[in-house]
Amino acid sequence: MSGAPLLAAEGLGKRYRLPREHLFAAAPEVQALEDASFTLHAGRSLGIVGESGSGKSTLARLVMALERPSAGRVLLEGRDLNALDAAALRAERARMQMVFQDPYGSLDPRRTVLQTVAEPLAVLHGAGRAEQRERAAEVLDAVGLRATDLPKYPHEFSGGQRQRIAIARALVTRPRLIVADEPVSALDVSVQAQVLNLMQDLQDRYGVTYLFISHDLAVVDLVCDEVLVLQAGRIVERGHPDRLFRAPEHPYTRRLLEAVPGAARPLAG
Amino acid sequence: MPLLQVTDLRVTLPTARGPAAALREVGFTLDRGQTLGLIGESGCGKSMTALALMGLLPEGAQVQGSIRFDGTELTTLPEADWCRLRGNRIGMVFQEPMTALNPLHTVGRQIAEPLRLHRGLDAAAARAEALRLLERVQLPQARARLDAWPHQLSGGQRQRVVIAIALACKPDLLIADEPTTALDVTIQREVLDLIGALVRESRMALLLVSHNLGVMADRVERVAVMYGGMVVESGPTARVFGERAHPYTQGLFAARPRLGLARGTRLATIAGRVPELADLPAGCPFAPRCARAGDDCRAALPAAGTAGAADHEVRCLRPGAAAPAAAEVPA
Numbered sequence: 006m007s008g009a010p011l012l013a014a015e016g017l018g019k020r021y022r023l024p025r026e027h028l029f030a031a032a033p034e035v036q037a038l039e040d041a042s043f044t045l046h047a048g049r050s051l052g053i054v055g056e057s058g059s060g061k062s063t064l065a066r067l068v069m070a071l072e073r074p075s076a077g078r079v080l081l082e083g084r085d086l087n088a089l090d091a092a093a094l095r096a097e098r099a100r101m102q103m104v105f106q107d108p109y110g111s112l113d114p115r116r117t118v119l120q121t122v123a124e125p126l127a128v129l130h131g132a133g134r135a136e137q138r139e140r141a142a143e144v145l146d147a148v149g150l151r152a153t154d155l156p157k158y159p160h161e162f163s164g165g166q167r168q169r170i171a172i173a174r175a176l177v178t179r180p181r182l183i184v185a186d187e188p189v190s191a192l193d194v195s196v197q198a199q200v201l202n203l204m205q206d207l208q209d210r211y212g213v214t215y216l217f218i219s220h221d222l223a224v225v226d227l228v229c230d231e232v233l234v235l236q237a238g239r240i241v242e243r244g245h246p247d248r249l250f251r252a253p254e255h256p257y258t259r260r261l262l263e264a265v266p267g268a269a270r271p272l273a274g
Numbered sequence: 275m276p277l278l279q280v281t282d283l284r285v286t287l288p289t290a291r292g293p294a295a296a297l298r299e300v301g302f303t304l305d306r307g308q309t310l311g312l313i314g315e316s317g318c319g320k321s322m323t324a325l326a327l328m329g330l331l332p333e334g335a336q337v338q339g340s341i342r343f344d345g346t347e348l349t350t351l352p353e354a355d356w357c358r359l360r361g362n363r364i365g366m367v368f369q370e371p372m373t374a375l376n377p378l379h380t381v382g383r384q385i386a387e388p389l390r391l392h393r394g395l396d397a398a399a400a401r402a403e404a405l406r407l408l409e410r411v412q413l414p415q416a417r418a419r420l421d422a423w424p425h426q427l428s429g430g431q432r433q434r435v436v437i438a439i440a441l442a443c444k445p446d447l448l449i450a451d452e453p454t455t456a457l458d459v460t461i462q463r464e465v466l467d468l469i470g471a472l473v474r475e476s477r478m479a480l481l482l483v484s485h486n487l488g489v490m491a492d493r494v495e496r497v498a499v500m501y502g503g504m505v506v507e508s509g510p511t512a513r514v515f516g517e518r519a520h521p522y523t524q525g526l527f528a529a530r531p532r533l534g535l536a537r538g539t540r541l542a543t544i545a546g547r548v549p550e551l552a553d554l555p556a557g558c559p560f561a562p563r564c565a566r567a568g569d570d571c572r573a574a575l576p577a578a579g580t581a582g583a584a585d586h587e588v589r590c591l592r593p594g595a596a597a598p599a600a601a602e603v604p605a
Contacts, residue, residue, distance in 0.1 A: 056458040057429070163547050164316070193315035193485060193548075198529035198541035205538060220458065223531040227539060250533055264459040265533070266466075267488025 009083055010044035011181055011214050012068065017041040018076035019063050037063040038238045040077070043231075047181060048208065050215040052229030052246070054222060054261065060238040061218045065186050068216060069103055070094060081182065099129040102175035106187035108167035112159040118145070119155040122174045129178055144173040147210075148203060165196030169203065176207065184216045189224060201228060222265060226250050234258050275345065276303040277446055277479050278327070282339035283349075285326055285503075287551065293336070294551035296322045297503045299575065300339075306446065309473065309480040311490040311511065314500035315526075317548050320483045323500070324451045327481070328366055329356040344446065362392040365440030365478075367469075369452040371432035375424040381408075381435050382420030388442045407438040411468060430461035434468070441472060448473065451483040466493055487530060491515055499523050502549065502559025504575070509586030519581035519593040522560045558589070566592045 019038040026033065038060040045051045053061050066072045068079055070086040079086045081097060089097060102125070105111040112121055122144060123137035132140070142152035148169040159167055168188065175183050188204070189197040205228060207213050219225050225232055226246045234242040234255065242255040253259045285297040297319045304310050312320040325331050327341060329348065341348040343364070351359075360366070368374040376384060385407055386400035395403060401420065408416035411434040424432055433453065440448060450469060454462035470493060473480045482494055490497050491511060498508040499520065507520040518524045528542035546563040549555070558576050561567040571591055581588040 056460065165547070194487075194526055195315060195529045195544045196547075198531070198543045201531065202540045202543065205540065221531070223533045223535075226533050227531045227535050227537065227541075230537065246537070260460060262533075264463045265488065266459075266462070266486055266493075267491045 008046070010080075011047040011082060012045040012216070013080040013083075014041055014043050014064075014068065014077065015080070016077035017064070017067055017074050017079065019060075019067060019072065020075045036238050038067070038074075041233075041235075041240055042077075043233060043240075043243070045182075045214060045216060047214050048212040049231070050208065050217050050229045052225035052232040053216065053218045053235060054220065054225055054232060055235035056220065056261075058237070059235040061220075061235055062186055063238075064235070065103070065184050065216065065218055069101060069184055070098075095129070099125070099178040100180050101182040101184065102178060102180040104168075104171050104175050104183060104185040104188045107191050108164055108171050109159075109191075111171055112167055114159050117156050117158055118150075118170055121159075121170065122155075122177055125174060125178050140177055141173075144176045145170075147176060147207065148173045149199075163196070164192055165199055168192060168196075168200050172200070172203065172207075176211075176213075179211075180213070182214045182216065184218075186218045187220070188217075190219065190221065197224075204228065222250060222261060234261070275342075276305045277344055278304040278481075279342045280323075280327075280340070281342075283323070283326060283341060284338040285322060285331060286336040286338075287332060288334040289552050291552040295503055295554065296335075296551055297326070300500075300503075300505055302498055302505065302508065304447070304479045304481060306479055307474075307477040309482065309494040309496070311494035311497040312481065312483045312500055313485065313487065313490050313497055315485060315548060317551070318500040319503040320485075320500050321451055322503070324449050324481065324483050327447075327449060328360055328364060329353075330360075358392070361388045361439075361445075362443045363446050365443070365445035365448045367433070367436050367440050367448070367450040367453045369455050371429060371436045371456070372424065374436050375432060377424050380420070381422050381424065381427070385435065385438050385442055388439065392443045403442070404438070407442055408435070410441070410472070411435070411438045413438075429457050430465060433457060433461075433465050437465070437469065437472070441476075444476060445478060447479045447481065449481045449483070452485070453482075454489070455484070455486075462489075469493075487515070487526065499526070502554055503551070504559060504589060505578075505587075506560065506590070507581075507586075507588045509581075509583070513583060513586050517582060517586070518595075519586070519588040520560075520590050521564050521566055521592075525563075558591075568592075 017038060018040055020034045020036050023033045023035055053064060055061050067074050073087055119141055122141040126132040126137050126140055141155060145152060145154060150169055189200050192200060217229055229246055232246050232249050233240050236257045242258045253262055281301050283297055283300040286293045287296045300323060312323060314320050337349045382401060382404045385404035389395045389400040389403050405416055405420055408419060413419055413431060413434045454465050484490060494511055497511045497514050498505045501522045507514055507523050518527060525544040531541060544563055557572040557574055561571040576589045576591050578587045578589050581593050
């Protein structure tokens with residue numbers, strides 16, 4: 006891979022302070038993430054796998070500059086996100102967007118699709134009404150919905166369609182990087198397939214870069230060029246999914262693979 | 275006579291757009307020591323079937339057909355008799371262990387409750403039995419955990435407590451509705467191993483509800499694939515998953531991401547979307563999304579027929595092998 010990476014994490018760490026257990030004792034801390042380094046080039050996908058509490062979502066929040074790291078740096082196109090002032094960081098946010106796990110929880114039930122999808126434009130670009138509507142219609146088309154869906158409310162859509170709306174909202178500022186935290190985990194099998202296909206189509210068409218967090222190894226194997234395995238806040242193994250999932254080296258990766266239901270007796274395709 | 279026999283079960287729910295059939299012509303049997311899986315996507319009726327078996331259907335639901343449990347007809351059972359059955363002879367494990375447990379009661383008290391209620395044990399005997407149950411579900415430091423609150427336990431530990439409650443009165447039938455969906459894969463495996471071992475030990479019947487094909491393949495002897503409130507295909511798990519006679523079963527398998535697929539492979543999708551209850555067609559519920567459907571499919575519900583073997587049933591006028599999955603071409 007040539008050229009500077011789109012995203013680089015250098016020695017990233019995060020400690021959280023827990024509630025004090027005794028009045029005079031120091032508050033205990035938990036190391037949620039420790040010394041995580043990686044690079045991600047434009048148009049590629051990096052998968053993060055691990056169990057609950059392994060630090061996956063902490064990593065996502067640090068990359069999105071939603072929290073300050075206790076150690077290390079996050080560089081987006083060479084710029085340290087935590088060294089930027091508030092206005093510059095705000096401008097940078099247009100270039101990175103997030104898609105969350107639960108499309109029922111991440112869309113405001115009282116706002117129309119147009120309001121939801123166009124909001125980042127209004128906030129980050131100060132776009133006018135006409136431009137907002139036009140761009141919103143454009144991204145809805147890109148995710149396989151119609152402009153006639155703009156005045157509708159989230160409850161009028163199925164789970165898969167809602168996740169498409171969430172993806173449209175992320176795409177509307179034409180970001181370089183999308184951080185997707187378990188984007189298909191809450192969806193049914195057939196709907197999950199539609200959303201995974203869509204995310205791959207968007208990458209082919211617009212060169213979107215994904216940081217893809219999932220506990221589902223098969224999903225990560227399908228969409229990612231490189232995979233990091235996190236255990237208790239540390240990266241224990243990394244590599245190309247073909248190598249990593251066929252010949253895992255770390256015992257934790259092996260344990261994850263063995264626990265996949267149906268792994269003992271693979272169901273034929 | 276089997277322990278559980280469901281025949282022609284039909285559940286009608288009131289909706290804003292009039293009564294809608296949530297279950298139609300559902301039937302299966304389950305005997306002691308047997309395991310049956312109900313599989314399907316949201317809204318297919320698998321959880322509704324489980325609720326019907328526990329007498330916990332939503333307000334206003336109308337039930338037709340028959341559910342016979344150990345010789346007793348359940349569809350017409352008065353609520354007082356249901357209360358003697360639930361948690362006693364029918365145990366239940368739900369998806370979310372945090373919402374299934376009461377956050378204001380200690381673990382020990384919640385396990386003791388069915389023992390005191392159904393078995394009439396006094397407080398000390400119920401507590402001793404609760405400890406034995408916690409040890410049986412392999413909760414570490416069981417004695418100390420008797421006085422723990424649900425929030426002090428992890429997700430997997432909470433699910434063990436829920437299982438202990440379900441098993442307290444040695445039920446004949448255990449219904450587990452997505453028992454591991456909220457858990458990590460390694461914990462999922464431990465919990466499913468535990469349920470499997472307990473079912474074998476005490477010769478309970480297990481009805482496992484899940485959307486996960488891999489879980490079903492590993493854990494149950496027979497499966498029933500549900501779609502649109504009906505059982506569209508059922509039989510021994512290996513046979514149903516191996517032969518996939520119904521187009522919906524085939525669609526489910528094709529849509530599944532699996533380890534080893536080439537990067538960039540597009541998954542085969544099922545066209546259209548799951549219909550809402552009130553919109554279910556009179557004929558085969560899958561017909562609007564099915565490439566093979568003809569006018570005869572839309573006219574009336576297809577009857578259940580056998581596919582190959584006598585114990586492998588499918589409700590389809592044109593069952594059998596699919597054309598090779600065209601969509602599975604690397605992009």
